Amino acid sequence: MKITNAYVNICSPGRNFVTLKIETDQGIYGLGDGTLNGRELAVASYLTDHVLPCLIGRDPFQIEDIWQYLYRGAYWRRGPVTMSAIAAVDMALWDIKGKALHTPVYNLLGGRSRQGVMVYCHAFGKDIHAALEDVAKHKEMGYRAIRVQSGVPGLKSTYGVGKTTGYYEPAERGLPTEYEWETESYLRSVPGLFAKVREVFGEEIHLLHDCHHRLTPIEAARLGKELEPFHLFWIEDPTPAELQEGFKLIRQHTTTPIAVGEVFNSLWDAHDLIRNQWIDYIRATVVHAGGLTHLKKIADFADLYHVKTGCHGATDLSPVSMAAALHFDTAIHNFGIQEHMPHAAETDAVFPHAYFFKDGYMYPGDKPGLGIDFDEKLASQYEYQRAYLPVNRRQDGTLTDW
Ligand code: CS2
Ligand code: MG
Numbered sequence: 112m113k114i115t116n117a118y119v120n121i122c123s124p125g126r127n128f129v130t131l132k133i134e135t136d137q138g139i140y141g142l143g144d145g146t147l148n149g150r151e152l153a154v155a156s157y158l159t160d161h162v163l164p165c166l167i168g169r170d171p172f173q174i175e176d177i178w179q180y181l182y183r184g185a186y187w188r189r190g191p192v193t194m195s196a197i198a199a200v201d202m203a204l205w206d207i208k209g210k211a212l213h214t215p216v217y218n219l220l221g222g223r224s225r226q227g228v229m230v231y232c233h234a235f236g237k238d239i240h241a242a243l244e245d246v247a248k249h250k251e252m253g254y255r256a257i258r259v260q261s262g263v264p265g266l267k268s269t270y271g272v273g274k275t276t277g278y279y280e281p282a283e284r285g286l287p288t289e290y291e292w293e294t295e296s297y298l299r300s301v302p303g304l305f306a307k308v309r310e311v312f313g314e315e316i317h318l319l320h321d322c323h324h325r326l327t328p329i330e331a332a333r334l335g336k337e338l339e340p341f342h343l344f345w346i347e348d349p350t351p352a353e354l355q356e357g358f359k360l361i362r363q364h365t366t367t368p369i370a371v372g373e374v375f376n377s378l379w380d381a382h383d384l385i386r387n388q389w390i391d392y393i394r395a396t397v398v399h400a401g402g403l404t405h406l407k408k409i410a411d412f413a414d415l416y417h418v419k420t421g422c423h424g425a426t427d428l429s430p431v432s433m434a435a436a437l438h439f440d441t442a443i444h445n446f447g448i449q450e451h452m453p454h455a456a457e458t459d460a461v462f463p464h465a466y467f468f469k470d471g472y473m474y475p476g477d478k479p480g481l482g483i484d485f486d487e488k489l490a491s492q493y494e495y496q497r498a499y500l501p502v503n504r505r506q507d508g509t510l511t512d513w
Contacts, residue, residue: 201402227472
Protein backbone atom coordinates (compact mmCIF):
# COMPACT_ATOMS: atom_id res chain seq x y z
CA MET A 112 0.00 0.00 0.00
CA LYS A 113 1.22 3.54 -0.75
CA ILE A 114 0.23 7.02 0.38
CA THR A 115 -0.99 8.90 -2.69
CA ASN A 116 -2.37 12.14 -1.26
CA ALA A 117 -2.65 14.05 2.02
CA TYR A 118 -4.29 17.36 2.87
CA VAL A 119 -5.34 19.54 5.80
CA ASN A 120 -8.81 20.94 6.44
CA ILE A 121 -9.40 23.82 8.84
CA CYS A 122 -13.01 24.31 9.87
CA SER A 123 -15.01 25.83 12.70
CA PRO A 124 -18.21 23.91 13.51
CA GLY A 125 -18.68 25.48 16.97
CA ARG A 126 -14.90 25.92 17.38
CA ASN A 127 -11.78 25.55 15.22
CA PHE A 128 -10.38 22.17 14.23
CA VAL A 129 -7.40 21.12 12.10
CA THR A 130 -8.07 17.78 10.41
CA LEU A 131 -5.65 15.74 8.32
CA LYS A 132 -6.76 13.24 5.71
CA ILE A 133 -4.27 10.74 4.25
CA GLU A 134 -5.31 8.79 1.14
CA THR A 135 -3.81 5.57 -0.26
CA ASP A 136 -3.68 3.74 -3.59
CA GLN A 137 -6.10 1.13 -2.19
CA GLY A 138 -8.90 3.63 -1.63
CA ILE A 139 -8.50 3.48 2.18
CA TYR A 140 -8.04 6.83 3.93
CA GLY A 141 -7.12 7.79 7.49
CA LEU A 142 -8.00 10.81 9.65
CA GLY A 143 -5.85 12.69 12.14
CA ASP A 144 -6.40 15.66 14.46
CA GLY A 145 -3.81 18.47 14.57
CA THR A 146 -5.76 21.07 16.56
CA LEU A 147 -3.65 23.29 18.83
CA ASN A 148 -6.05 25.71 20.52
CA GLY A 149 -5.33 29.33 19.55
CA ARG A 150 -2.38 28.32 17.31
CA GLU A 151 -4.23 26.21 14.72
CA LEU A 152 -2.75 27.73 11.56
CA ALA A 153 0.82 27.05 12.68
CA VAL A 154 0.19 23.29 12.78
CA ALA A 155 -1.70 23.43 9.47
CA SER A 156 1.26 25.14 7.80
CA TYR A 157 3.78 22.77 9.44
CA LEU A 158 1.84 19.88 7.94
CA THR A 159 1.04 21.31 4.52
CA ASP A 160 4.32 23.09 3.86
CA HIS A 161 6.80 20.72 5.46
CA VAL A 162 5.43 17.27 6.36
CA LEU A 163 2.89 16.15 3.78
CA PRO A 164 5.20 16.34 0.71
CA CYS A 165 7.50 13.83 2.48
CA LEU A 166 4.70 11.29 2.93
CA ILE A 167 3.72 10.69 -0.67
CA GLY A 168 4.80 7.26 -1.90
CA ARG A 169 5.50 5.86 1.61
CA ASP A 170 4.04 2.65 2.97
CA PRO A 171 1.40 3.72 5.56
CA PHE A 172 1.97 0.48 7.53
CA GLN A 173 5.45 1.71 8.58
CA ILE A 174 4.06 3.79 11.43
CA GLU A 175 7.13 3.66 13.69
CA ASP A 176 9.52 4.47 10.86
CA ILE A 177 7.42 7.42 9.66
CA TRP A 178 7.19 8.69 13.26
CA GLN A 179 10.99 8.57 13.62
CA TYR A 180 11.42 10.16 10.18
CA LEU A 181 9.27 13.14 11.21
CA TYR A 182 10.76 13.44 14.72
CA ARG A 183 14.47 12.74 14.24
CA GLY A 184 14.43 13.70 10.59
CA ALA A 185 13.33 17.28 11.28
CA TYR A 186 16.41 17.82 13.48
CA TRP A 187 14.31 20.32 15.52
CA ARG A 188 12.64 18.16 18.15
CA ARG A 189 9.55 18.40 20.31
CA GLY A 190 7.37 21.48 20.93
CA PRO A 191 3.57 21.62 20.66
CA VAL A 192 3.43 22.56 16.95
CA THR A 193 5.81 19.81 15.81
CA MET A 194 4.31 17.16 18.05
CA SER A 195 0.69 17.99 17.11
CA ALA A 196 1.63 17.73 13.43
CA ILE A 197 3.35 14.37 14.00
CA ALA A 198 0.32 13.26 16.03
CA ALA A 199 -2.07 14.07 13.17
CA VAL A 200 -0.04 11.90 10.78
CA ASP A 201 0.31 9.12 13.36
CA MET A 202 -3.43 8.96 14.10
CA ALA A 203 -4.26 8.82 10.40
CA LEU A 204 -1.79 5.95 9.88
CA TRP A 205 -3.27 3.88 12.74
CA ASP A 206 -6.71 4.55 11.26
CA ILE A 207 -5.55 3.29 7.85
CA LYS A 208 -3.93 0.19 9.35
CA GLY A 209 -7.06 -0.69 11.31
CA LYS A 210 -9.26 -0.27 8.24
CA ALA A 211 -6.87 -2.30 6.06
CA LEU A 212 -6.80 -5.15 8.60
CA HIS A 213 -10.55 -4.86 9.32
CA THR A 214 -10.07 -4.35 13.04
CA PRO A 215 -10.57 -1.54 15.59
CA VAL A 216 -7.35 0.24 16.57
CA TYR A 217 -7.57 -1.00 20.18
CA ASN A 218 -6.79 -4.48 18.84
CA LEU A 219 -3.57 -3.18 17.30
CA LEU A 220 -2.54 -1.61 20.63
CA GLY A 221 -2.78 -4.85 22.60
CA GLY A 222 -6.49 -5.61 22.59
CA ARG A 223 -9.20 -4.87 25.15
CA SER A 224 -8.01 -4.53 28.74
CA ARG A 225 -11.46 -3.42 29.97
CA GLN A 226 -15.07 -3.27 28.92
CA GLY A 227 -15.63 0.47 29.30
CA VAL A 228 -13.58 3.63 29.81
CA MET A 229 -14.55 5.58 32.93
CA VAL A 230 -14.86 9.26 32.07
CA TYR A 231 -15.18 12.41 34.14
CA CYS A 232 -17.29 15.38 33.17
CA HIS A 233 -17.20 19.06 34.14
CA ALA A 234 -19.62 20.62 36.62
CA PHE A 235 -19.37 24.29 37.49
CA GLY A 236 -21.29 27.22 38.87
CA LYS A 237 -20.82 30.91 39.54
CA ASP A 238 -21.01 30.07 43.28
CA ILE A 239 -21.16 26.95 45.46
CA HIS A 240 -24.92 26.68 45.23
CA ALA A 241 -24.90 26.74 41.41
CA ALA A 242 -22.00 24.26 41.33
CA LEU A 243 -23.98 21.84 43.53
CA GLU A 244 -26.92 22.02 41.12
CA ASP A 245 -24.63 21.23 38.22
CA VAL A 246 -23.08 18.27 40.07
CA ALA A 247 -26.61 16.91 40.69
CA LYS A 248 -27.41 17.28 36.99
CA HIS A 249 -24.29 15.40 35.87
CA LYS A 250 -24.79 12.66 38.48
CA GLU A 251 -28.27 12.20 37.08
CA MET A 252 -26.75 11.81 33.58
CA GLY A 253 -24.85 8.78 34.87
CA TYR A 254 -21.34 10.16 35.41
CA ARG A 255 -19.38 8.42 38.17
CA ALA A 256 -16.62 11.02 38.25
CA ILE A 257 -17.15 14.77 38.23
CA ARG A 258 -14.72 17.68 38.06
CA VAL A 259 -16.04 20.58 40.13
CA GLN A 260 -15.09 24.27 39.68
CA SER A 261 -16.86 27.29 41.11
CA GLY A 262 -16.64 31.08 40.95
CA VAL A 263 -14.35 32.66 43.56
CA PRO A 264 -15.82 35.42 45.79
CA GLY A 265 -14.20 38.72 44.84
CA LEU A 266 -13.12 37.63 41.32
CA LYS A 267 -15.19 38.53 38.25
CA SER A 268 -14.19 35.38 36.36
CA THR A 269 -12.17 32.25 36.88
CA TYR A 270 -10.98 29.20 34.97
CA GLY A 271 -13.53 26.43 34.43
CA VAL A 272 -16.67 28.46 35.05
CA GLY A 273 -18.63 29.12 31.87
CA LYS A 274 -20.57 32.29 31.18
CA THR A 275 -23.75 30.31 30.66
CA THR A 276 -24.80 27.06 32.29
CA GLY A 277 -24.38 23.70 30.63
CA TYR A 278 -21.61 24.44 28.17
CA TYR A 279 -18.10 25.70 28.62
CA GLU A 280 -15.68 26.59 25.85
CA PRO A 281 -12.42 28.25 26.94
CA ALA A 282 -11.37 29.73 23.56
CA GLU A 283 -13.15 32.87 22.44
CA ARG A 284 -13.41 34.30 18.95
CA GLY A 285 -11.42 37.48 18.30
CA LEU A 286 -8.31 38.56 20.23
CA PRO A 287 -7.62 37.25 23.77
CA THR A 288 -9.87 38.44 26.59
CA GLU A 289 -8.41 39.09 30.04
CA TYR A 290 -9.37 37.27 33.22
CA GLU A 291 -8.45 38.32 36.75
CA TRP A 292 -6.85 36.32 39.49
CA GLU A 293 -5.96 36.40 43.19
CA THR A 294 -4.53 33.21 44.67
CA GLU A 295 -5.50 33.86 48.29
CA SER A 296 -9.23 34.28 47.46
CA TYR A 297 -9.12 31.04 45.46
CA LEU A 298 -7.32 29.07 48.18
CA ARG A 299 -9.88 30.25 50.74
CA SER A 300 -12.86 29.17 48.62
CA VAL A 301 -11.99 25.69 47.27
CA PRO A 302 -12.03 23.62 50.51
CA GLY A 303 -15.51 24.99 51.32
CA LEU A 304 -16.74 23.94 47.88
CA PHE A 305 -15.62 20.33 48.32
CA ALA A 306 -16.84 20.14 51.94
CA LYS A 307 -20.29 21.01 50.64
CA VAL A 308 -20.15 18.63 47.65
CA ARG A 309 -19.21 15.70 49.92
CA GLU A 310 -21.88 16.68 52.46
CA VAL A 311 -24.60 16.68 49.79
CA PHE A 312 -23.47 13.80 47.53
CA GLY A 313 -21.60 11.48 49.91
CA GLU A 314 -18.42 9.48 49.35
CA GLU A 315 -19.42 7.32 46.38
CA ILE A 316 -18.85 9.78 43.55
CA HIS A 317 -15.27 10.53 42.34
CA LEU A 318 -14.43 14.23 42.60
CA LEU A 319 -11.73 16.06 40.67
CA HIS A 320 -10.49 19.65 40.55
CA ASP A 321 -8.32 21.62 38.08
CA CYS A 322 -5.99 24.33 39.46
CA HIS A 323 -4.95 25.20 35.88
CA HIS A 324 -1.27 25.88 36.67
CA ARG A 325 -2.04 28.82 38.99
CA LEU A 326 -0.32 27.94 42.26
CA THR A 327 3.24 27.83 43.52
CA PRO A 328 4.33 24.45 44.92
CA ILE A 329 3.83 25.52 48.54
CA GLU A 330 0.37 26.95 47.77
CA ALA A 331 -0.54 23.69 46.03
CA ALA A 332 0.72 21.76 49.05
CA ARG A 333 -1.59 23.79 51.28
CA LEU A 334 -4.56 23.16 48.99
CA GLY A 335 -3.85 19.43 48.71
CA LYS A 336 -3.59 19.16 52.50
CA GLU A 337 -6.83 21.05 53.12
CA LEU A 338 -8.67 18.89 50.56
CA GLU A 339 -7.52 15.59 52.12
CA PRO A 340 -10.71 15.03 54.17
CA PHE A 341 -12.76 15.12 50.94
CA HIS A 342 -10.80 12.32 49.21
CA LEU A 343 -10.40 13.81 45.75
CA PHE A 344 -9.60 11.57 42.79
CA TRP A 345 -6.99 14.22 41.89
CA ILE A 346 -6.01 17.85 41.83
CA GLU A 347 -4.86 18.74 38.34
CA ASP A 348 -2.06 21.01 37.16
CA PRO A 349 -1.41 22.38 40.66
CA THR A 350 1.64 24.30 39.48
CA PRO A 351 3.31 24.98 36.11
CA ALA A 352 5.40 21.92 35.32
CA GLU A 353 8.46 23.25 33.47
CA LEU A 354 10.24 22.82 36.81
CA GLN A 355 9.41 19.18 37.40
CA GLU A 356 11.15 19.26 40.77
CA GLY A 357 8.46 21.63 42.05
CA PHE A 358 6.19 18.61 42.43
CA LYS A 359 8.53 17.05 44.98
CA LEU A 360 7.54 19.71 47.47
CA ILE A 361 3.81 19.21 46.88
CA ARG A 362 4.27 15.46 47.30
CA GLN A 363 6.05 15.83 50.63
CA HIS A 364 3.02 17.57 52.12
CA THR A 365 -0.12 15.89 50.88
CA THR A 366 -1.74 12.55 50.05
CA THR A 367 -4.21 14.19 47.61
CA PRO A 368 -3.39 12.53 44.25
CA ILE A 369 -1.81 14.74 41.59
CA ALA A 370 -2.46 14.84 37.83
CA VAL A 371 -0.53 16.84 35.26
CA GLY A 372 0.38 16.86 31.58
CA GLU A 373 -2.26 18.33 29.28
CA VAL A 374 0.33 20.77 27.89
CA PHE A 375 3.12 18.16 27.67
CA ASN A 376 4.28 17.11 24.24
CA SER A 377 6.75 14.34 24.97
CA LEU A 378 7.87 11.85 27.58
CA TRP A 379 10.74 14.19 28.43
CA ASP A 380 8.28 16.71 29.91
CA ALA A 381 7.34 14.10 32.49
CA HIS A 382 10.51 12.07 32.90
CA ASP A 383 11.40 13.27 36.42
CA LEU A 384 7.76 13.52 37.48
CA ILE A 385 7.23 9.86 36.66
CA ARG A 386 10.49 8.25 37.70
CA ASN A 387 10.41 10.03 41.07
CA GLN A 388 6.73 9.16 41.57
CA TRP A 389 5.86 12.81 42.16
CA ILE A 390 2.56 12.39 40.29
CA ASP A 391 -0.23 9.82 40.15
CA TYR A 392 -1.80 10.53 36.75
CA ILE A 393 -0.22 11.60 33.47
CA ARG A 394 -2.62 13.66 31.34
CA ALA A 395 -0.68 13.85 28.07
CA THR A 396 -2.99 13.36 25.14
CA VAL A 397 -2.88 11.82 21.70
CA VAL A 398 -2.95 15.05 19.69
CA HIS A 399 -0.41 17.13 21.61
CA ALA A 400 2.02 14.35 22.54
CA GLY A 401 3.01 12.87 19.20
CA GLY A 402 0.08 10.53 18.54
CA LEU A 403 -0.71 7.00 19.68
CA THR A 404 2.84 5.84 18.97
CA HIS A 405 4.44 8.21 21.46
CA LEU A 406 1.59 8.22 23.99
CA LYS A 407 1.90 4.43 24.26
CA LYS A 408 5.57 4.85 25.15
CA ILE A 409 4.69 7.44 27.82
CA ALA A 410 2.04 5.12 29.31
CA ASP A 411 4.35 2.10 29.31
CA PHE A 412 7.07 4.10 31.06
CA ALA A 413 4.54 5.46 33.58
CA ASP A 414 3.27 1.94 34.28
CA LEU A 415 6.67 0.98 35.73
CA TYR A 416 6.19 3.68 38.42
CA HIS A 417 2.53 3.11 39.37
CA VAL A 418 1.47 6.20 37.42
CA LYS A 419 -1.84 5.89 35.58
CA THR A 420 -3.20 7.82 32.61
CA GLY A 421 -5.90 10.49 32.63
CA CYS A 422 -5.93 11.81 29.07
CA HIS A 423 -6.96 15.39 28.46
CA GLY A 424 -10.27 15.42 26.57
CA ALA A 425 -11.47 19.03 26.34
CA THR A 426 -13.56 20.28 23.39
CA ASP A 427 -10.45 21.64 21.64
CA LEU A 428 -9.42 18.02 21.00
CA SER A 429 -11.49 17.06 17.96
CA PRO A 430 -13.68 13.94 17.83
CA VAL A 431 -10.81 12.32 15.90
CA SER A 432 -8.63 12.68 19.02
CA MET A 433 -11.47 11.53 21.25
CA ALA A 434 -11.84 8.38 19.16
CA ALA A 435 -8.08 7.74 19.27
CA ALA A 436 -8.02 8.32 23.05
CA LEU A 437 -10.84 5.82 23.62
CA HIS A 438 -9.05 3.08 21.64
CA PHE A 439 -5.91 3.80 23.64
CA ASP A 440 -7.78 3.86 27.00
CA THR A 441 -9.45 0.54 26.14
CA ALA A 442 -6.17 -1.18 25.36
CA ILE A 443 -3.51 -0.05 27.85
CA HIS A 444 -3.11 -1.65 31.26
CA ASN A 445 -2.48 1.46 33.39
CA PHE A 446 -5.54 3.43 32.34
CA GLY A 447 -6.85 5.73 35.09
CA ILE A 448 -9.67 7.89 33.77
CA GLN A 449 -10.56 9.87 30.60
CA GLU A 450 -11.80 13.47 30.49
CA HIS A 451 -15.07 13.96 28.62
CA MET A 452 -16.33 17.38 27.58
CA PRO A 453 -19.11 16.71 25.06
CA HIS A 454 -18.70 18.55 21.75
CA ALA A 455 -21.29 20.93 20.35
CA ALA A 456 -23.93 19.36 18.09
CA GLU A 457 -22.40 21.09 15.00
CA THR A 458 -19.05 19.46 15.79
CA ASP A 459 -20.55 15.99 16.19
CA ALA A 460 -22.41 16.37 12.87
CA VAL A 461 -19.17 17.17 11.00
CA PHE A 462 -17.36 14.20 12.61
CA PRO A 463 -19.75 11.18 12.62
CA HIS A 464 -18.33 8.65 15.09
CA ALA A 465 -18.76 5.15 16.47
CA TYR A 466 -17.84 6.05 20.08
CA PHE A 467 -20.57 6.59 22.65
CA PHE A 468 -21.32 7.29 26.33
CA LYS A 469 -23.37 5.03 28.59
CA ASP A 470 -23.73 4.99 32.38
CA GLY A 471 -20.52 6.86 33.19
CA TYR A 472 -18.37 4.96 30.70
CA MET A 473 -17.37 5.58 27.10
CA TYR A 474 -16.78 2.99 24.40
CA PRO A 475 -14.77 3.32 21.17
CA GLY A 476 -17.18 1.16 19.15
CA ASP A 477 -16.12 -1.79 17.01
CA LYS A 478 -15.70 -0.24 13.56
CA PRO A 479 -12.35 -0.92 11.82
CA GLY A 480 -9.75 1.80 12.37
CA LEU A 481 -10.63 4.68 14.69
CA GLY A 482 -14.35 4.54 13.88
CA ILE A 483 -14.49 8.20 12.91
CA ASP A 484 -15.42 10.04 9.72
CA PHE A 485 -15.29 13.60 8.43
CA ASP A 486 -18.07 15.27 6.43
CA GLU A 487 -16.03 17.68 4.32
CA LYS A 488 -19.05 19.15 2.57
CA LEU A 489 -20.68 20.08 5.86
CA ALA A 490 -17.33 21.29 7.22
CA SER A 491 -17.02 23.74 4.30
CA GLN A 492 -19.99 25.65 5.73
CA TYR A 493 -17.96 26.51 8.86
CA GLU A 494 -14.98 28.67 7.94
CA TYR A 495 -12.02 29.07 10.32
CA GLN A 496 -12.43 32.01 12.71
CA ARG A 497 -9.57 33.52 14.68
CA ALA A 498 -9.91 32.54 18.35
CA TYR A 499 -7.69 32.60 21.42
CA LEU A 500 -7.58 31.30 24.96
CA PRO A 501 -7.88 34.08 27.55
CA VAL A 502 -4.88 35.62 29.32
CA ASN A 503 -4.84 36.20 33.07
CA ARG A 504 -3.76 39.13 35.27
CA ARG A 505 -3.56 39.58 39.00
CA GLN A 506 -5.62 42.42 40.41
CA ASP A 507 -2.53 44.68 40.41
CA GLY A 508 -2.13 44.08 36.64
CA THR A 509 0.69 41.51 36.68
CA LEU A 510 0.35 38.93 33.92
CA THR A 511 0.05 35.44 35.37
CA ASP A 512 -0.75 31.88 34.25
CA TRP A 513 -4.24 31.36 32.82
C1 CS2 B 1 -8.50 22.09 30.64
C2 CS2 B 1 -8.78 22.61 29.30
O1 CS2 B 1 -9.86 20.28 30.20
C3 CS2 B 1 -9.02 20.73 30.94
O2 CS2 B 1 -8.60 20.19 31.93
O3 CS2 B 1 -7.46 22.49 31.39
O4 CS2 B 1 -10.04 23.22 29.36
C4 CS2 B 1 -7.77 23.60 28.74
O5 CS2 B 1 -7.89 24.83 29.33
C5 CS2 B 1 -7.98 23.71 27.26
O6 CS2 B 1 -7.95 22.43 26.69
C6 CS2 B 1 -6.95 24.60 26.62
O7 CS2 B 1 -7.01 24.51 25.25
MG1 MG C 1 -6.90 20.98 32.77
